[in-house]
Amino acid sequence: MNPIRIPSMKITGVTVYVTRIPVLIKRRHGSGDIEGTVQNAILKLETDAGISGWGDAAPWAVFTGTIEANAAALNVYLRPILLGADPTRIEQLLDKANHAIVGHPEAKAAMEMALFDIVGQASGLPVAELLGGRCCDDLPLSFSVADPDFDRDMEMVQRLYAEGLRLFKMKTGFAGHAADLKRMERFRKEIPADAELRIDYNQGMAAYDAIRQLRDVEAFHPTFIEQPVPGHQRAALAEITRALDTPILADESVFTTTDALAVASQRIADMVSVKIMKHGGMMAGRKVSAICEAAGLACYGGDMFETGIAHLAGTHMIAATPNISLGCEFYQATYFLERDLLAEPFPVRNGRVIVPTAPGLGIKVDEDRVRHYAVETLR
16 A cells, blocks of 8 residues: 655645625524525635645624634734645644634634645545544434524425435524424424424523423424523523433533533533534534543534535534534535535535545535625735
8 A cells, every 4th residue: 555645735825705695595593593695704725735725714793703803813813823834734733823812713613624625635535534534424414494484494394305304403492482382383293203303492592481491392302402591501501401301402502622521521411512613623523522422422513604615524524523423404505505615516415415535625616606705805
């Protein structure tokens, strides 16, 4: 066997495209709405070896951060770290990034995925193999039932069910408890029983009344209930976890490995949503998953309002991480954005995401499309 030889490389170019991409449908959550457009900071790293890598920072102001902050983080604070650097030194560069600027996990995630994309292309290996090797070739896809027009949403659910999708996560906590229960009842009546129903409040419940209301929700046999109360109310989340038979999944309560350690060691939740945008990259997400695995907490592959670039990074991370076993939420590139930024469609087939086998992230970016949607270019 010939050894893999990665050419000596230096990063010679850093470009940040601030994009605004129209979306097809409105999304309503317990913590806020998304409609009209989404804004992403798309990162392109160029090398003197002629290899370019791509990253996607997908912030949400009410959750992780703002587009302005993340574009500035990439352009002002991370650019000096990257220019002239060896892109294979990913851990070293991320350590420098963490010392250069606090927070901004989305920008750091974009930086990391672009570096892995370069190294994968240079070595001829998919990112999943660089992370330790894939454990699976496809991932079950979950779709979020979040359209305030529930008739339209149910039409979409029925269409996706016919296409093979079986995981549906209903967003709740924004229209009142009675309305939430009616939506769940209709879902159970109209959709075949082999479709999984998951519930996500996005912090939309008041802690004092959560247990009583969630016992009503349990009648519809959801697979899990995600983040019913605000992320900082961990004591209340722990009480809910102890009171209910349905597993509770923590999302906004777990951003860092320190958060994961607290939730796992104190059994504040039964499961954790792993998102590269809130953790700061694939390797950070795997660290969160490892902590959860040690405590017997399964993980779910969540996401933000991402393009296919970040979806690819998340797919490689999950494929190489057995404890992220509850499926993935990478539906936006296919069913939410007006048009994705990948040159070929994000790979979804029969309700499952196919893990790419080509080097790097596995699908090329359509740079003309990136420029089309760019409202600002930072070089």
